[in-house]
Amino acid sequence: MKLNINTSDSADKRSARTTAVLLVMIILALVAGIVLLAPELFAAIEPAFSDGVGLRTSAIISFFVTLVVMLLFTLAAGDGLIGELQFVLPAFFVFFLFFWLGIAWLF
Numbered sequence: 656m657k658l659n660i661n662t663s664d665s666a667d668k669r670s671a672r673t674t675a676v677l678l679v680m681i682i683l684a685l686v687a688g689i690v691l692l693a694p695e696l697f698a699a700i701e702p703a704f705s706d707g708v709g710l711r712t713s714a715i716i717s718f719f720v721t722l723v724v725m726l727l728f729t730l731a732a733g734d735g736l737i738g739e740l741q742f743v744l745p746a747f748f749v750f751f752l753f754f755w756l757g758i759a760w761l762f
Contacts (some may be wrong), residue, residue, distance in 0.1 A: 707762040708759065710761050713755055713759035715762070717757075721751045721754055725746065
């Protein structure tokens with residue numbers, strides 16, 4: 656009884672070689688796409704590095720964002736705004752500080 660091992664080995668080698676060639680072609684296509692689209696890509700992200708909002712504007716934005724977030728939290732808690740007041744007040748100021756400095760830093 657003779658086992659034919661060579662045919663399965665050659666089929667595995669052929670599929671591995673095909674997979675490697677396809678992977679190299681995909682990587683080359685991605686690199687070519689990045690190189691060709693680089694100027695448009697850099698032009699699109701350039702406004703992110705320009706001057707943004709200041710501390711005053713970010714404080715106004717963060718106040719309203721924090722107010723909405725805290726109202727959603729208290730409504731989801733079930734007890735409402737009055738039952739959770741001892742937790743909402745300190746959390747409001749922590750969220751406000753977080754959003755204020757985060758908006759000023761990111762934008």
